[in-house]
Structure formats: structure tokens, C-alpha cells
Amino acid sequence: MKLITHNMLSCHIKGVKNGFPFKIQADKVESRDADFDPQFLRNIFGRIEWDALRDAAASLGVDNLPQTVSAEMLEDDDFLQAFHHALLEVTLEEGALICPETGRKFSVSKGIPNLLLNEDET
Amino acid sequence: MCAAFTKPKDSCPTSHLFLGNCGPAVGISIQTIAEVLHQFENVTVTVPDALLARVYVSFQNSQSAEQAAELLRRPVPAFDDRPLAVKYAALKRTEAEEDQEQQDGKVSTDPRKFCIPGLRLLQGFITQEEEQALVNELAHGEWEELARRRVQHFGYKFHYETRNVDPASPAEPMPARLGPILQRMQQALDGWVPDQLTVNDYAPGVGLSPHIDTHSAFTGPIVSLSLVGLSAMEFRRHGLRRGVALPPRSLLVMDGEARLAWAHYIPHRKSDYVEGVGWLPRTRRISLTFRQVRRSPCTCAYPECCDSQACQLPPTRKALAAQELQTSADAALSLPSQGARAGAACLEVAYVHQVYDAIAPHFSSTRFAVWPKVREFINSLPQGAVVADVGCGNGKYFGVRSDIAVLGSDRSAGLAQVAAQRLSPTSGNSACTRADVAVADGLTLPYRSGCLDAVLCIAVMHHLSTEQRQQVADVRVVDVFYDKSNWCIIFERL
Structure with missing residues (x-):
């Protein structure tokens, strides 16, 4: 699971109000090379909840993202490289996503989060 | 004497039309009919009986006949707006033609007369001693039992679920005893050397479903050495059926068109009628099929038969069985007791999710064509x-565009794992680095609201067992849009 996915996921158990962002339990983290495309990063930037990305990256051991961001930083190559790495290259192979409201754990195995709900959760 | 017409065997358009309530008997002359149809070339009007109100009209091709049928089904002023009965007609077959058709079922000892490009049969390719020694050696090998026959694989294992081999994992080499035979084969086939061998042991009467060997799996000819007993093999293409007798110790070579475009088939039957010989009972037959593993996509001139190009592999029996399960689930739902939500969900688990988990690798190997309309939609996104x-x-x-992010999800963990292979650079293809996969239910999408530009939901709705569940899925899908006036695509093939 890449952090771009984490940034879009939200706990969807019935009744949960604040299901975003999931906390991360990281048991195994990998990094896979992805083509660096600054234009893609500039385009996607507006969709990203920055605090969630920064905290998620930190929980996977990537702590070079700035505390706050602005649109001007999208011209800075060092920033783009760090953003690219955190968003698309770092992947959670084994671990879990934890609902911030209920503490319900969704396992992540072989890089794939399993977000299926039990019958009483829908 | 005029040509005799008859009803066609099926409802497909032919190049002849039957027109009822029309003709000289009701005051419409052949001349008038020809004038009404003047826009079509080479039209022939046939009146089978001047006293009956019916004529036949023959056109250059079925397309013209189709257009004419459309025209004639509307009121025609020149016919005083008389309503016509318009149907397709076929020419009656002459006795000679019927004869020709019966040829189709016969089995010939010499395939040369069929003129199928690339098909050859080399009689007596090995000696009886060689045959006996091979049969003895194979008897000690490890047989894999299939539904009706048993097999051994050498060089590479052939996987029947995907109808392909894994070039990355070689299996046991071919028996050393084949050395001299392979050498002879190399001489006979311009230096061609196989690297994969499948041995089939057919009990008397057992056959093989009609198929073309997967193009993407093998390159060059497909060569089959017959041992022990004779069997018929039928070659099929465009409705033609050509039977060839494969005697023991003969080598069948299928190359070019014969390999790429003709399906081969061994009928399941107890005896074969061989031309010039008569009825021959089937005995046990062992075949050694030699092939060469392909390592790049096929670019042959028969895209309609080619899984590397336009064609999907036809479903295996296993996949058909899975489809049947789904159909029976559908049938169960139309019972009066339908509607219980839990019941519907259970059905989906039993008949949809479990089936997909079980058939995921095979299912995946049959689904790689990108639907053009979907590609168009994806290309339209910012x-x-x-x-x-x-x-x-x-x-x-996932890989249609590299400048958008695709968050894939599937209810089947098996399919999600297959999809995840696209994300890793080891899969051989370039990895889809802007995509990701989760296991999730389309009924409860796990995304924060407003984060998506578009949702692709392609050929999914037919897996949901009730209309209510389908509507719920629609609404929840709409919930997560970035801009609710924005994009959604729900494609179902009806």
C-alpha cells in the first residue's frame, strides 16, 4: 500500500464520524522505485491532505517532509523528490490500518489492505 | 427452370429475400419490383408460381438484402402501400452440394488433399522398436491425471488453467531416448528444435476439445508423434471440418495457418470411419506433442485467433462451471422468497466471491482486453x-495512463493479489507506479468523501444479487466524488 492510497482511505464502519486518517501499524516497509514526474506531483498536490501524509510517512520511517507546505514549494526540486518518495515509493507491505475513532484494525498483507467489514459494521 | 429456395437454417441475413403478398398474382409486376429496388445492383426477381402471391429476390450480398428488407418493411407507394411479408431465404442445396457436406465427416489418410497451409503428416517417422522403447519408458514416468486422460510434461510444465507455460521455471528435461528422434525431427523441420513436450495418454474413445494452442505460449510449429493406436483428428475453420487419420508412429506437423488459425479436435467416439479403409475401432493412443516456448508476444496474421492481439482465450470448462454457478444463483433469486438482504449477501459470498477467489489466476488470464469506450473515458480525465x-x-x-492515480479495489482477495502483481517491477512488464490495490466491497467504498475525480465500475453490477443492492452501490459511489457534478462511469455489457 502506497501512502497516496492511505491519504484517500477512510474508515467506513457504519456510524463512524472521523474515520480519517487511519493510524498505521508498520511491520514491514519497502520502497519501490517509481518514475519521478514533477507535473504529476503538482497536479495531485491539491488532493493531498498534507498532515495525514506527513504523519503516515513518519510512521513508516520517512521523516523528511516539512511541517507545513505551500504551492511555491512545488517548484523546489528537493521538496518534490521528498514528496514523490513519500507518496509513491514507500509502501507498507505488512501491518495494519487502525481506525482513529474505534481502534478497529484492518490488516495489510503482501502490500494489500483488506478493508472488508463484518456484517455488524455495515 | 428457376432456382429453388428454402427457409434458411438460422435467422442470420442471407442474400435472398422472400416477399409474401407480392408478385404478379396481386398485380405487382417483376418490372415494378425491380424499379423499387433500382438502387441495388444485380437484383434478380424469381416468381416460383405465377398464381401465388410470393416472389424471391436475390441480391449481390446479404448487406444489400438487409437494406432492402428494411426498405420493403415500410409502406411502398409503388405497391399501393400493400403490407409485405419480408423474410430471408436460402438457396436449396443441390445433391452435389449435399454430398460435399457429407465429406466433412470423413477421415482421410492423406491431409495433402485438404490443402491446409502448414499441415503435414509424415508416416512411419519412427520404427516399431523405437515406439515400444518409448512406451515402456513413459510407463515408468509420473502421470498427472486430468478429467479424461493423463499427461506428463517435460522441458516446461503446461498449466491447463492458463493454457500457458511459465518460461521462468523449467521442468524435467526430455527423456534421453528421444535424442535420435529429435535429430530426425530437426532435419525434417529446417532445424527447428522443441523445448517443451507434453505426453498425452488417451484411453479408447477419449478425445480432445477443439482448440487452437495459445499463440502467446508457443512459437513455430506444433508437432505431434502418435504411438500405439490410430485416432482421427479433425481440423476446423470457418465452418469447414477436415478429418485426418493419425496412424501410430506418424508425425503430424502443424505450422503456419494450420497451427495459428485452424482448431484441432479429436472427436470422443469409439470408432473412426477412414476413407478407403472403413470403420476402425479406437484403441489406446499415446501422443507426444512437441512445442517451443514463446518469449515475446505473438504478432501473427490471425489476430482473431491470437490472444496476444485481439482475441480472448475461450473459457475453460472450469470457468464455464463457475458461470453456471452464477446462473443458478440468479435463478435462486427469482424465487418468490427473494428480497431478504442477508440472503442476497450470502448468495454473493457463495456464488460470486468464492468463485472468483478460486478461479482468479485463470480468470485474469482471460481478461486483458481494455474496453475501447473505457479507454476513451480514462483518456478524457484531467x-x-x-x-x-x-x-x-x-x-x-491501471496502466492506461501514467499521469493519473488509480486506486483499485476488488471484493475478491484472489483477484486483488493478481492485480497487485502489476504494481511490482518484477512482473516483467513496466510497473504501474501510480496505481494501488485494496480488498474492499463496492457497497461500502472506503474512501474519504470528496477525494475522487472519477469512479470506474466496470462489469461489476451484475455481481450484485438484488436491484436494491445495486442502487445502494450507485448512491455510495456518488458520495465520494471530489465534485458531485463530475465523473462516473458504470459500464455493463448487456
Whole structure:
């Protein structure tokens, strides 16, 4: 699971109000090379909840993202490289996503989060 | 004497039309009919009986006949707006033609007369001693039992679920005893050397379903050495059926068109009628099929038969069985007791999710064509769009564009794993680095609201067992849009 996915996921158990962002339990983290495309990063930037990305990256051991961001930083190559790495290259192979409201754990195995709900959760 | 017409065997358009309530008997002359149809070339009007109100009209091709039928089904002023009965007609077959058709079922000892390009039969390719020694040696090998026959693989294992081999994992080498035979084969086939061998042991009467060997799996000819007993093999293409007798110790070579475009088939039957010989009972037959593993996509001139190009592999029996399960689930739902939500969900688990988990690798190998309309839709999205691919299956839409993010999800963990292979650079193809996969239910999408530009939901709705569940899925899908006036695509093939 890449952090771009984490940034879009939200706990969807019935009744949960604040299901975003999931906390991360990281048991195994990998990094896979992805083509660096600054234009893609500039385009996607507006969709990203920055605090969630920064905290998620930190929980996977990537702590070079700035505390706050602005649109001007999208011209800075060092920033783009760090953003690219955190968003698309770092992947959670084994671990879990934890609902911030209920503490319900969704396992992540072989890089794939399993977000299926039990019958009483829908 | 005029040509005799008859009803066609099926409802497909032919190049002849039957017109009822029309003709000289009701005051419409042949001349008038020809004038009404003047826009079509080479029209022939046939009146089978001047006293009956019916004529036959023959056109250059079925397309013209189809257009004419449309025209004639509307009121025609020149016919006083008289309503016509318009049907397709076929020419009656002459006795000679009927004869020719019967030829189709016969089995010939010499395939040369069929003129199928690339098909050859080399009689007596090995000696009886060689045959006996091979049969003895194979008897001690490890047989894999299939539904009706048993097999051994050498060089590479052939996987029947995917109808392909894994070039990365070689299996046991071919028996050393084959050395001299392989040398002879090399001489006979311009230096061609196989690297894969499948041995089939057919009990008397057992056959083989009609098929063309997977193009993407093998390159060059497909060569089959027959041992022990004779069997008929039928070659089929475009409705033609050509039977060839394969005697023991003969080598069948299928190359070019014969290998790429003709299906081969061994009828399941107890005896074969061989031309010039008569009825021959089937005995046990062992075949050694030699092939060469292909390592790049096929670019042959028969895209309609080629899984590397336009064609999907036809479903295996296993996949058909899975389809049947789904159909019976559908049937169960039309019972009066339908509607219980839990019941519907259970059905989906039993008949849809479990089936897909079980058939995932095979299913995936049959689904790689990108639907053109879907590609068009994906191409219309803005750069940097975030797209959910709900029910992503094997993830075939992940790589359509590299400048958008695709979040795939599937209810089947098996399919999600297959899709995940596209994300890793080891899969051989370039990895889809802007895509990702989760296991999730389309009924409860796990995305924060407003984060998506588009949702792809392709050929998914038919898996949901009630209309209510389908509507719920629609509404929840709409919930997660970035801009609610924005994009959604729900494609179902009806």
C-alpha cells in the first residue's frame, strides 16, 4: 500500500464520524522505485491532505517532509523528490490500518489492505 | 427452370429475400419490383408460381438484402402501400452440394488433399522398436491425471488453467531416448528444435476439445508423434471440418495457418470411419506433442485467433462451471422468497466471491482486453485525477495512463493479489507506479468523501444479487466524488 492510497482511505464502519486518517501499524516497509514526474506531483498536490501524509510517512520511517507546505514549494526540486518518495515509493507491505475513532484494525498483507467489514459494521 | 429456395437454417441475413403478398398474382409486376429496388445492383426477381402471391429476390450480398428488407418493411407507394411479408431465404442445396457436406465427416489418410497451409503428416517417422522403447519408458514416468486422460510434461510444465507455460521455471528435461528422434525431427523441420513436450495418454474413445494452442505460449510449429493406436483428428475453420487419420508412429506437423488459425479436435467416439479403409475401432493412443516456448508476444496474421492481439482465450470448462454457478444463483433469486438482504449477501459470498477467489489466476488470464469506450473515458480525465477502479479485477485499467492515480479495489482477495502483481517491477512488464490495490466491497467504498475525480465500475453490477443492492452501490459511489457534478462511469455489457 502506497501512502497516496492511505491519504484517500477512510474508515467506513457504519456510524463512524472521523474515520480519517487511519493510524498505521508498520511491520514491514519497502520502497519501490517509481518514475519521478514533477507535473504529476503538482497536479495531485491539491488532493493531498498534507498532515495525514506527513504523519503516515513518519510512521513508516520517512521523516523528511516539512511541517507545513505551500504551492511555491512545488517548484523546489528537493521538496518534490521528498514528496514523490513519500507518496509513491514507500509502501507498507505488512501491518495494519487502525481506525482513529474505534481502534478497529484492518490488516495489510503482501502490500494489500483488506478493508472488508463484518456484517455488524455495515 | 428457376432456382429453388428454402427457409434458411438460422435467422442470420442471407442474400435472398422472400416477399409474401407480392408478385404478379396481386398485380405487382417483376418490372415494378425491380424499379423499387433500382438502387441495388444485380437484383434478380424469381416468381416460383405465377398464381401465388410470393416472389424471391436475390441480391449481390446479404448487406444489400438487409437494406432492402428494411426498405420493403415500410409502406411502398409503388405497391399501393400493400403490407409485405419480408423474410430471408436460402438457396436449396443441390445433391452435389449435399454430398460435399457429407465429406466433412470423413477421415482421410492423406491431409495433402485438404490443402491446409502448414499441415503435414509424415508416416512411419519412427520404427516399431523405437515406439515400444518409448512406451515402456513413459510407463515408468509420473502421470498427472486430468478429467479424461493423463499427461506428463517435460522441458516446461503446461498449466491447463492458463493454457500457458511459465518460461521462468523449467521442468524435467526430455527423456534421453528421444535424442535420435529429435535429430530426425530437426532435419525434417529446417532445424527447428522443441523445448517443451507434453505426453498425452488417451484411453479408447477419449478425445480432445477443439482448440487452437495459445499463440502467446508457443512459437513455430506444433508437432505431434502418435504411438500405439490410430485416432482421427479433425481440423476446423470457418465452418469447414477436415478429418485426418493419425496412424501410430506418424508425425503430424502443424505450422503456419494450420497451427495459428485452424482448431484441432479429436472427436470422443469409439470408432473412426477412414476413407478407403472403413470403420476402425479406437484403441489406446499415446501422443507426444512437441512445442517451443514463446518469449515475446505473438504478432501473427490471425489476430482473431491470437490472444496476444485481439482475441480472448475461450473459457475453460472450469470457468464455464463457475458461470453456471452464477446462473443458478440468479435463478435462486427469482424465487418468490427473494428480497431478504442477508440472503442476497450470502448468495454473493457463495456464488460470486468464492468463485472468483478460486478461479482468479485463470480468470485474469482471460481478461486483458481494455474496453475501447473505457479507454476513451480514462483518456478524457484531467491530469492528476484520482480514480477509483471499483471491482478492478486483474487491474487491466491501471496502466492506461501514467499521469493519473488509480486506486483499485476488488471484493475478491484472489483477484486483488493478481492485480497487485502489476504494481511490482518484477512482473516483467513496466510497473504501474501510480496505481494501488485494496480488498474492499463496492457497497461500502472506503474512501474519504470528496477525494475522487472519477469512479470506474466496470462489469461489476451484475455481481450484485438484488436491484436494491445495486442502487445502494450507485448512491455510495456518488458520495465520494471530489465534485458531485463530475465523473462516473458504470459500464455493463448487456
